[in-house]
Amino acid sequence: MSKIPAVQRIPTQPIAGMKPGTSGLRKRVTEFQSGNYLANFVQSVFNAVRPDGGFTGLTLVLGGDGRYFNDAAIQLVLKMAAANGFARVLVGANGILSTPAASNVIRKNKAFGGLILSASHNAGGPEGDFGIKFNAGNGGPAPEKLTDAMYAESQRINEFLTLDLPELDVSRPGAHRYGGMTVEVIDSVADYVQLMKQLFDFPALKAMFAGGFRLAFDAMHAVTGPYAHAIFEGELGAAPGTVHNGTPLKDFGGHHPDPNLVHAKALYDQMMAPGAPDLGAASDGDGDRNLIIGRDLFISPSDSLAMLAANAHLAPAYAGGIAGVARSMPTSGAVDRVAERLGVPCFETPTGWKFFGNLLDAGKITLCGEESAGTGSNHVREKDGIWAVLLWLTILCQRKQSAMQIAQEHWASYGRNYYTRHDYEEIDSTAAKKLMADLSAKIDAGLQLPKLKFADDFSYTDPVDGSVSKNQGLRVVFEDGSRIVYRLSGTGTTGSTLRVYIERYEADTSQHGLDTQAALADLIALAGKLAEIRERTDRERPDVIT
Numbered sequence: 001m002s003k004i005p006a007v008q009r010i011p012t013q014p015i016a017g018m019k020p021g022t023s024g025l026r027k028r029v030t031e032f033q034s035g036n037y038l039a040n041f042v043q044s045v046f047n048a049v050r051p052d053g054g055f056t057g058l059t060l061v062l063g064g065d066g067r068y069f070n071d072a073a074i075q076l077v078l079k080m081a082a083a084n085g086f087a088r089v090l091v092g093a094n095g096i097l098s099t100p101a102a103s104n105v106i107r108k109n110k111a112f113g114g115l116i117l118s119a120s121h122n123a124g125g126p127e128g129d130f131g132i133k134f135n136a137g138n139g140g141p142a143p144e145k146l147t148d149a150m151y152a153e154s155q156r157i158n159e160f161l162t163l164d165l166p167e168l169d170v171s172r173p174g175a176h177r178y179g180g181m182t183v184e185v186i187d188s189v190a191d192y193v194q195l196m197k198q199l200f201d202f203p204a205l206k207a208m209f210a211g212g213f214r215l216a217f218d219a220m221h222a223v224t225g226p227y228a229h230a231i232f233e234g235e236l237g238a239a240p241g242t243v244h245n246g247t248p249l250k251d252f253g254g255h256h257p258d259p260n261l262v263h264a265k266a267l268y269d270q271m272m273a274p275g276a277p278d279l280g281a282a283s284d285g286d287g288d289r290n291l292i293i294g295r296d297l298f299i300s301p302s303d304s305l306a307m308l309a310a311n312a313h314l315a316p317a318y319a320g321g322i323a324g325v326a327r328s329m330p331t332s333g334a335v336d337r338v339a340e341r342l343g344v345p346c347f348e349t350p351t352g353w354k355f356f357g358n359l360l361d362a363g364k365i366t367l368c369g370e371e372s373a374g375t376g377s378n379h380v381r382e383k384d385g386i387w388a389v390l391l392w393l394t395i396l397c398q399r400k401q402s403a404m405q406i407a408q409e410h411w412a413s414y415g416r417n418y419y420t421r422h423d424y425e426e427i428d429s430t431a432a433k434k435l436m437a438d439l440s441a442k443i444d445a446g447l448q449l450p451k452l453k454f455a456d457d458f459s460y461t462d463p464v465d466g467s468v469s470k471n472q473g474l475r476v477v478f479e480d481g482s483r484i485v486y487r488l489s490g491t492g493t494t495g496s497t498l499r500v501y502i503e504r505y506e507a508d509t510s511q512h513g514l515d516t517q518a519a520l521a522d523l524i525a526l527a528g529k530l531a532e533i534r535e536r537t538d539r540e541r542p543d544v545i546t
C-alpha cells in the first residue's frame with residue numbers, strides 16, 4: 001500500500017468579503033482563482049461545520065454545474081477533504097451534479113453534507129462567476145447561523161490543510177483510495193432519475209408523449225442537459241430534439257443560464273409562434289430553477305407554484321394531499337389562496353431556499369417555491385427544475401387540458417394575482433444602499449398613502465427553531481392585498497441589484513386577460529416614485545422585467 005502523505009498546514013491570511021449571500025459564496029472566477037481564495041473559504045467551511053469528533057467516518061458529497069473552474073476546484077476540495085479527515089467523498093462523474101441531484105445524493109447516502117460548486121444562473125467562463133455552497137446532512141443549504149459561522153472563520157483563518165497528491169481522474173464511476181480517504185466517483189444522473197420515477201407515473205407520461213405530446217426544454221448549455229436527455233428523451237420517449245442546448249459548456253455558450261424571458265427568449269418566441277409545442281420549459285446553470293411557458297402563455301413562477309399546489313394530488317407522490325406550503329415573502333400571494341382552500345398552512349419566509357429546510361424537515365410543508373423561478377417539494381431540500389417540469393407534465397397529462405386552459409380555470413376559481421419583478425442590475429452599491437436606507441426611514445416615519453394597510457421591513461421568526469432574520473425586504477402593502485416590495489439581491493457579484501416586486505389581486509374574471517405590465521402600471525409608477533428609483537440609479541427603466 002502506498003504511503004499516505006503527511007498533512008500540509010499551509011499558512012494563510014483572512015481575505016475580506018467572504019460573506020455567503022442568498023445562496024453560498026459567489027464571486028468572479030478571477031477572484032476565486034487568486035491566491036488562496038478558494039482554499040481559505042473551503043477551510044473556513046470545514047472549520048465552521050466540523051463536529052467535535054472531527055470528520056472521521058463521515059462522507060462528503062461533491063459536485064458542481066460544470067462551469068469554468070469547476071474541474072480545478074474539485075481537485076482542490078478533494079485534497080483538502082482528505083487532509084481534513086473525511087472518510088469518503090462521493091463526487092459526481094466529471095465533477096458534475098445538479099443542485100437537486102446533489103441534495104438527493106446527500107440524503108440517500110446519509111452523508112454529513114456536501115459542497116456544491118455553482119454560481120447558478122450567473123454567467124460563466126474565465127470572466128464570469130463561480131460559487132460554492134455547503135449543504136447540510138438534510139440535503140439543504142446551510143442555515144444562516146452556519147453561513148455566519150463560515151464568514152467568522154474566514155475572518156480569523158491562519159492556515160488551511162491539504163495533501164500533496166496527484167490529480168485524481170474523476171471522469172468515470174469507480175472507487176479510489178486518495179490519501180487516507182475513499183473517493184467514489186458516481187454516475188451524476190442515475191440516482192436522480194430513480195428518484196423522479198418514484199414520484200411520478202412515468203408510464204402515463206410516456207403514453208402521453210407516444211400520443212404526440214410535444215415538449216421544448218431549453219437546458220441552456222448548463223447542467224440539466226444530461227438529466228433532461230435521460231428523462232425526457234430517454235425514459236419518456238419524447239422526440240429527439242426535445243432538449244435544446246443540451247450539451248453542458250463551461251461558459252454556457254456565452255449566455256446567462258438564467259431561465260427568464262430575457263435569457264430564454266428563443267424558447268419564449270417558439271412558444272408564442274404558430275405550431276408551438278404543448279409545453280415549453282427551461283432550467284438554469286445548476287438545474288434548480290425552472291421556467292414554464294404554455295402555448296401562448298408565460299406562467300409566472302408565483303402562479304406556477306399556486307397551480308402546482310392546487311394540482312399536486314394528481315401525481316402519485318402527493319396523491320394523499322399536501323401538509324402545507326411555503327413561499328418567500330416577495331413571491332405573490334397566489335399560493336396562499338390555494339392553501340386556504342385546501343385547509344393547509346401557508347408560511348411566508350425570507351428569500352432563500354435555506355429558509356424552507358426547517359419547515360420541510362418538520363413536515364410542516366410539502367411544497368414550496370419562490371418568485372425567482374424555484375419550486376420544489378419534500379423529495380429533496382433544494383428547488384428542482386426538472387421536478388417542476390415533470391409535475392407540470394403530470395397535470396397536463398391527467399387533466400387533458402392545455403396550460404392555457406389550466407391557468408384560466410385557476411384564475412377563474414381563485415382570482416388572479418398580477419405580478420411582476422423589475423430588476424435594476426449592477427447599480428452603484430452605495431447609491432443602492434442609500435435608496436434602501438432612505439426608504440426604510442420614510443417607512444418608519446409613516447407613509448401617507450391612500451388605502452395603505454401597512455409598510456414595514458420584513459422580519460421572520462422560524463417557527464421550528466425560533467431563529468430571527470431581520471431586514472429581509474421593505475414592504476408597502478395596501479388594503480386589497482396589492483403590494484410593492486423592495487430588496488437588494490444577495491446573489492450578484494458586481495455592484496448591487498435592486499429588485500422591485502409588484503403585485504395586485506384581481507377577482508373579476510373579465511379582467512384576467514390584461515397585459516401584466518398594463519395591469520400593474522399605477523403601482524409600478526408609485527414604486528418608482530416612492531423610492532426615487534430613476535433619480536437615484538440613473539436608470540430610465542429596469543434591465544430585466546419578469
Ligand code: G16
Binds near residue numbers: 284353489
Ligand atoms: C438563489 C436562492 C433563491 C433565491 C434566489 C434569488 O437562487 O437559492 O432562494 O430566491 O437566489 O436571490 P436574490 O434575489 O437574493 O438574488 P439560485 O438559483 O441563484 O441559487
